[in-house]
Amino acid sequence: MHRGVEATAYLVNESRARRPDLAGDPLAAAWMPDGERPAVRGLWDKFAEVVYEHDDLVVSLRGRCVADTLGAALRKDPDTILVNCGAGFSSYPWLLPFRAALEVDLPDLVRAKQQRVTELVASGVLPERDVRHAPVDLNDPSARSELISLVNEFADGRPVAYVAEGVVFYLPPEDARAVVGLGAGFDNCVVSAVSYWPAAAAESRVLADQRDWFRSRSVPEEATYLTDDELTSLLGAEFENQGPEDLQRRYLSRVVVPESDLIPEYVAVSWT
Numbered sequence: 001m002h003r004g005v006e007a008t009a010y011l012v013n014e015s016r017a018r019r020p021d022l023a024g025d026p027l028a029a030a031w032m033p034d035g036e037r038p039a040v041r042g043l044w045d046k047f048a049e050v051v052y053e054h055d056d057l058v059v060s061l062r063g064r065c066v067a068d069t070l071g072a073a074l075r076k077d078p079d080t081i082l083v084n085c086g087a088g089f090s091s092y093p094w095l096l097p098f099r100a101a102l103e104v105d106l107p108d109l110v111r112a113k114q115q116r117v118t119e120l121v122a123s124g125v126l127p128e129r130d131v132r133h134a135p136v137d138l139n140d141p142s143a144r145s146e147l148i149s150l151v152n153e154f155a156d157g158r159p160v161a162y163v164a165e166g167v168v169f170y171l172p173p174e175d176a177r178a179v180v181g182l183g184a185g186f187d188n189c190v191v192s193a194v195s196y197w198p199a200a201a202a203e204s205r206v207l208a209d210q211r212d213w214f215r216s217r218s219v220p221e222e223a224t225y226l227t228d229d230e231l232t233s234l235l236g237a238e239f240e241n242q243g244p245e246d247l248q249r250r251y252l253s254r255v256v257v258p259e260s261d262l263i264p265e266y267v268a269v270s271w272t
């Protein structure tokens with residue numbers, strides 16, 4: 001358990017569960033059944049020891065930024081639906097009043113999420129929502145084309161808010177760029193929110209330590225970094241770009257931990 005790239009979904013769920021207020025995600029802790037939480041905590045503690053001890057900060061800040069973006073999209077049009085690629089154990093369809101959502105992930109993760117959704121709806125922890133779960137390997141170009149058709153059918157003309165959070169750096173460069181720009185293929189994508197690691201931060205000490213941890217967990221260690229020019233060509237010149245220090249200023253009023261001590265994860269938000 002907790003090996004391969006899917007392990008990262010458990011890790012970042014624990015990061016939000018440690019900072020539910022900052023993340024704006026009171027449901028984060030519920031995703032792990034009681035019996036599983038100690039193992040996930042152990043995974044996080046080991047990661048904190050060998051990589052860095054602030055994943056709760058970085059992941060909660062990026063999640064809060066995404067949640068605020070989605071809230072703004074719903075205020076503009078309550079019919080907006082959510083499409084989330086690499087959705088992991090994120091909670092957006094249950095935190096926000098989406099009328100419909102499509103969550104995409106690898107098959108094992110989709111199975112685990114669906115099972116937990118069923119349990120949590122039955123126990124009244126999660127409200128009933130129209131959430132469809134699609135098992136898709138985002139590295140497969142033909143699967144991505146099918147996904148675009150599925151999104152357009154599912155949205156049926158409604159506005160789409162598109163999220164790819166904490167996933168594109170794990171994909172090979174061409175696939176990463178395709179996933180960043182996936183919203184361009186949707187009939188009515190109104191906003192894309194994508195987190196990424198900038199090429200300028202590729203030499204980060206924390207990312208170097210993380211590569212060692214990835215190797216120990218069978219997570220592919222080659223990462224894709226993106227330049228401003230690539231993001232501009234995929235998201236348009238007007239995208240908002242916020243790094244971990246910007247997000248700390250926004251949500252904590254000051255920089256508590258400098259970017260050099262953090263995973264340099266940026267959130268690009270592009271409204272159309």
Ligand SMILES: C[S@@+](CC[C@H](N)C(=O)[O-])C[C@H]1O[C@@H](n2cnc3c(N)ncnc32)[C@H](O)[C@@H]1O
Nearest residue numbers: 006008009086087088105106137138139165166
């Ligand atoms: C770090 S987790 C982020 C999960 C979620 N977005 C969040 O912020 O909590 C990365 C997620 O991307 C998924 N993922 C990685 N590679 C993928 C691929 N090729 N196709 C689909 N999903 C993938 C993993 O299974 C995992 O759920």
